[in-house]
Amino acid sequence: MGFDSDINILLSAAENALGKKLTGMTAPLPSYINRVYEFRAVDATRIIAKFYRPCRWTAQAIADEHTFLRELQEAEIPVVAPIELQNGTTVGEINGIFFALFPKKAGRQLEINSWEDWLRIGMLTSRIHCVGARQKATSRIHIDPTLSTMQDLDFLRTNVLPPRYKEPYSKVVNEIISISKPAFSGIEQIRIHGDLHNGNILDRMNEGLFIIDFDDMAMGPPVQDLWLLLPDRLDNARSELELFLEGYEHFREFERNSLKCIEPLRAMRMIYFLAWCSRQIDDLQFKKNFPDWGSDSFWKKEITDLKDQLDFIK
Numbered sequence: 001m002g003f004d005s006d007i008n009i010l011l012s013a014a015e016n017a018l019g020k021k022l023t024g025m026t027a028p029l030p031s032y033i034n035r036v037y038e039f040r041a042v043d044a045t046r047i048i049a050k051f052y053r054p055c056r057w058t059a060q061a062i063a064d065e066h067t068f069l070r071e072l073q074e075a076e077i078p079v080v081a082p083i084e085l086q087n088g089t090t091v092g093e094i095n096g097i098f099f100a101l102f103p104k105k106a107g108r109q110l111e112i113n114s115w116e117d118w119l120r121i122g123m124l125t126s127r128i129h130c131v132g133a134r135q136k137a138t139s140r141i142h143i144d145p146t147l148s149t150m151q152d153l154d155f156l157r158t159n160v161l162p163p164r165y166k167e168p169y170s171k172v173v174n175e176i177i178s179i180s181k182p183a184f185s186g187i188e189q190i191r192i193h194g195d196l197h198n199g200n201i202l203d204r205m206n207e208g209l210f211i212i213d214f215d216d217m218a219m220g221p222p223v224q225d226l227w228l229l230l231p232d233r234l235d236n237a238r239s240e241l242e243l244f245l246e247g248y249e250h251f252r253e254f255e256r257n258s259l260k261c262i263e264p265l266r267a268m269r270m271i272y273f274l275a276w277c278s279r280q281i282d283d284l285q286f287k288k289n290f291p292d293w294g295s296d297s298f299w300k301k302e303i304t305d306l307k308d309q310l311d312f313i314k
Helices: 007-018 059-074 115-132 145-159 163-184 238-248 256-278 296-313
Strands: 022-029 035-041 046-051 092-094 097-103 190-192 201-203 209-211 218-220
Touching: 007 022, 007 035, 007 046, 007 092, 007 097, 059 097, 059 115, 115 190, 115 209, 115 238, 145 163, 145 256, 163 256, 163 296, 256 296
Parallel strands: none
Antiparallel strands: 022 035, 035 046, 046 097, 092 097, 190 218, 201 209
């Protein structure tokens, strides 16, 4: 069974795992790398079904995500934890494809418009990190230039980069790794969201903010869950930074020397995104979403963009 299989097969798998009769209502939801659908039970319960891309995560890595979500929920932090299935776990499987089911939580994407918004986000992120620091996620990515970024480069060199671009691309990435390494020395690594931008924060009005999509949950520096929220580079977002940190430090101390990791993390995300996208090149929608992928102009731009970002790190 391929990843773009008949939706009825996926619907049946979810129904059996849930132990509850579902209607035929299936609504695909946007997701770059997984397959996500809204299903509805005959009792009108709305379910979000996430089918994980094969070979991306092991069952244990998915369990790390789910354990974190359950701990956050138990700490009364507003997240959406997975539903326990008939097999007694939160991870189902259909022909090699892992999946999880979640209750649907509707809301609108948060618009950060006020000082109060930054304070609220800072406090909520801090509470997440308080739980994240309690234990490690042994099967998750460690966000570090000598670990995750080196792994991404190895993957790209082995599987993706055309021969004529291997040397120039590798040269700039290796320089980024070398220059960035000292910034991460001694910086705390805990369980973090990993992809905390405002698109993953729902405003449920009377219920407040909800954090969603822990798919990229990782071991990493807490500052990773800060910089993606900022509206600009650090020098142009000092007011927002200070408000976020004021809220954050209601519950947890923030390592301010970790701010020097932000520009390296930006470069590392560019490299990670390229490797992440490269694992999808056989998908039906990939060429539609990335029509110039793999062209000379594409690779030249990737190298130029990394060189430009390297200038911000030096």
